[in-house]
Amino acid sequence: xxxxxxxxxxxxxxxxxxxxxxxxxxxxxxxxxxxxxxxxxxxxxxxxxxxxxxxxxxxxxxxxxxxxxxxxxxxxxxxxxxxxxxxxxxxxxxxxxxxxxxxxxxxxxxxxxxxxxxxxxxxxxxxxxxxxxxxxxxxxxxxxxxxxxxxxxxxxxxxxxxxxxxxxxxxxxxxxxxxxxxxxxxxxxxxxxxxxxxxxxxxxxxxxxxxxxxxxxxxxxxxxxxxxxxxxxxxxxxxxxxxxxxxxxxxxxxxxxxxxxxxxxxxxxxxxxxxxxxxxxxxxxxxxxxxxxxxxxxxxxxxxxxxxxxxxxxxxxxxxxxxxxxxxxxx
Amino acid sequence: xxxxxxxxxxxxxxxxxxxxxxxxxxxxxxxxxxxxxxxxxxxxxxxxxxxxxxxxxxxxxxxxxxxxxxxxxxxxxxxxxxxxxxxxxxxxxxxxxxxxxxxxxxxxxxxxxxxxxxxxxxxxxxxxxxxxxxxxxxxxxxxxxxxxxxxxxxxxxxxxxxxxxxxxxxxxxxxxxxxxxxxxxxxxxxxxxxxxxxxxxxxxxxxxxxxxxxxxxxxxxxxxxxxxxxxxxxxxxxxxxxxxxxxxxxxxxxxxxxxxxxxxxxxxxxxxxxxxxxxxxxxxxxxx
Numbered sequence: 045x046x047x048x049x050x051x052x053x054x055x056x057x058x059x060x061x062x063x064x065x066x067x068x069x070x071x072x073x074x075x076x077x078x079x080x081x082x083x084x085x086x087x088x089x090x091x092x093x094x095x096x097x098x099x100x101x102x103x104x105x106x107x108x109x110x111x112x113x114x115x116x117x118x119x120x121x122x123x124x125x126x127x128x129x130x131x132x133x134x135x136x137x138x139x140x141x142x143x144x145x146x147x148x149x150x151x152x153x154x155x156x157x158x159x160x161x162x163x164x165x166x167x168x169x170x171x172x173x174x175x176x177x178x179x180x181x182x183x184x185x186x187x188x189x190x191x192x193x194x195x196x197x198x199x200x201x202x203x204x205x206x207x208x209x210x211x212x213x214x215x216x217x218x219x220x221x222x223x224x225x226x227x228x229x230x231x232x233x234x235x236x237x238x239x240x241x242x243x244x245x246x247x248x249x250x251x252x253x254x255x256x257x258x259x260x261x262x263x264x265x266x267x268x269x270x271x272x273x274x275x276x277x278x279x280x281x282x283x284x285x286x287x288x289x290x291x292x293x294x295x296x297x298x299x300x301x302x303x304x305x306x307x308x309x310x311x312x313x314x315x316x317x318x319x320x321x322x323x324x325x326x327x328x329x330x331x332x333x334x335x336x337x338x339x340x341x342x343x344x345x346x347x348x349x350x351x352x353x354x355x356x357x358x359x360x361x362x363x364x365x366x367x368x369x370x371x372x373x374x375x
Numbered sequence: 376x377x378x379x380x381x382x383x384x385x386x387x388x389x390x391x392x393x394x395x396x397x398x399x400x401x402x403x404x405x406x407x408x409x410x411x412x413x414x415x416x417x418x419x420x421x422x423x424x425x426x427x428x429x430x431x432x433x434x435x436x437x438x439x440x441x442x443x444x445x446x447x448x449x450x451x452x453x454x455x456x457x458x459x460x461x462x463x464x465x466x467x468x469x470x471x472x473x474x475x476x477x478x479x480x481x482x483x484x485x486x487x488x489x490x491x492x493x494x495x496x497x498x499x500x501x502x503x504x505x506x507x508x509x510x511x512x513x514x515x516x517x518x519x520x521x522x523x524x525x526x527x528x529x530x531x532x533x534x535x536x537x538x539x540x541x542x543x544x545x546x547x548x549x550x551x552x553x554x555x556x557x558x559x560x561x562x563x564x565x566x567x568x569x570x571x572x573x574x575x576x577x578x579x580x581x582x583x584x585x586x587x588x589x590x591x592x593x594x595x596x597x598x599x600x601x602x603x604x605x606x607x608x609x610x611x612x613x614x615x616x617x618x619x620x621x622x623x624x625x626x627x628x629x630x631x632x633x634x635x636x637x638x639x640x641x642x643x644x645x646x647x648x649x650x651x652x653x654x655x656x657x658x659x660x661x662x663x
Contacts (some may be wrong), residue, residue, distance in 0.1 A: 364598075365599060365600065366425055366598065366600060366601065368430070368432070368599070368600040370601065371600055
């Protein structure tokens with residue numbers, strides 16, 4: 045573990061770590077300082093967070109508000125395919141769906157981005173050119189994150205070179221859970237640099253972080269390191285995105301903006317399959333951080349099945365009768 | 376008199392293999408033939424119907440994919456379990472339809488026999504309705520009956536058990552899954568049938584029983600794009616007409632409502648099975 049003895053020697057070639065934004069510039073000066081800062085964050089009342097999320101989930105959203113919520117949710121979807129069996133053809137068909145989710149209805153908005161593995165980012169980029177839809181690529185040895193830093197950075201560089209507009213990285217949960225916070229911080233900083241112009245989404249994999257306290261700490265660590273988005277999960281681990289987790293992350297981005305002035309986005313991913321789930325998240329945003337985050341610039345849904353359910357609900361509102369899975373594309 | 380507290384039964388829906396209350400939380404009073412209170416039954420809403428269709432669609436692959444022989448075994452098992460609960464069902468039929476105990480028991484026996492009859496049909500349909508077609512070329516041509524898919528059934532309003540079994544049996548025998556709206560005023564035998572189905576190897580979602588008003592739920596099922604066929608047995612004149620019209624929007628198979636409720640004890644024949652079977656023809660090169 046060379047970099048524990050001398051954090052700069054291996055990864056940064058002697059360059060100093062960039063300091064986080066004021067007033068947190070000094071919290072990453074040492075491993076002990078980061079730990080003191082993260083463990084000094086107020087603890088999360090788990091029962092309270094769950095109760096709050098449940099209460100907000102009971103809001104009844106109907107008629108015009110529901111129509112607005114469905115269109116907003118569609119425009120926030122990161123349409124995702126992260127399977128070992130992905131092919132260029134599949135990515136192209138997903139891109140076609142991203143451009144025009146409901147081919148029968150021109151008023152249906154396009155999604156925010158298409159999320160694929162790095163090697164297919166070029167295919168997605170080409171299929172989406174001129175549409176304004178971003179290409180997101182997962183990198184850094186997704187989904188486990190178990191690879192050396194050199195490999196992770198090469199993975200990021202490859203995805204960026206293929207044309208990815210957004211990079212979804214995974215944090216090193218092993219390092220995080222064993223308390224090596226500065227390692228995690230350094231890695232995010234290094235990946236952020238490797239991203240260049242591309243936006244960086246930091247996947248916390250909250251299903252492996254166990255407690256909401258850890259979710260809050262990981263959120264802050266990712267924001268301090270310069271992440272543009274914090275994302276709940278890879279979708280490969282259960283439980284993935286849950287409302288309490290999302291609540292804690294939203295509180296973190298709210299507090300971070302209040303302290304530093306920098307706004308960070310939130311992306312729940314995995315496990316959000318129904319329109320009802322999506323609408324609950326929109327309510328949660330509005331009641332926790334306010335309408336500033338109610339746009340695809342600041343909030344995304346990482347999902348594959350969700351879009352079809354949103355489209356079915358949209359068709360129901362439009363036609364007045366229930367639709368069926370034969371009336372949306374299979375993906 | 377014993378001091379024992381009565382264990383009152385909550386009559387619920389049977390949906391996706393579970394027994395939920397109506398999503399709407401509504402119930403309605405069920406009375407016996409003389410107007411005395413019998414029970415509060417769940418009053419299904421359109422969302423219950425939607426959930427039932429999702430459950431039924433999910434079960435199509437399992438039920439239609441099972442071998443005809445296996446479907447027959449499972450349906451026969453339902454008849455076995457019904458036989459064991461015949462006394463309870465007869466009581467409910469007697470109360471709801473105002474029959475004497477003897478006649479109610481006869482109706483239950485007829486319903487169980489009807490169920491066995493349809494259980495026997497599962498593996499004979501292909502032989503009777505399918506064919507090996509004569510073709511003028513070096514091919515075999517086969518035609519086979521296949522299930523239509525998800526079928527909505529508006530169960531007869533008067534005959535609460537024999538009528539129900541006579542419309543549900545043919546839908547299941549062909550390999551379809553069913554969303555049934557029970558008799559509005561006599562739903563209790565259907566609720567008990569749900570309990571029988573849940574304990575007799577019928578996969579969850581294959582049968583979904585909604586107690587409530589066919590006039591309220593029927594239109595949603597008739598318009599639903601994911602329902603492949605609808606049996607209007609329990610709809611009366613103008614409602615049946617309206618449902619036929621809205622079912623046309625999604626080109627459903629429609630089994631039209633009879634002018635008035637038929638005598639369910641008559642030999643049913645194949646008439647209720649064939650409307651929910653599609654004929655698939657296959658050409659196959661002849662080997663040599």
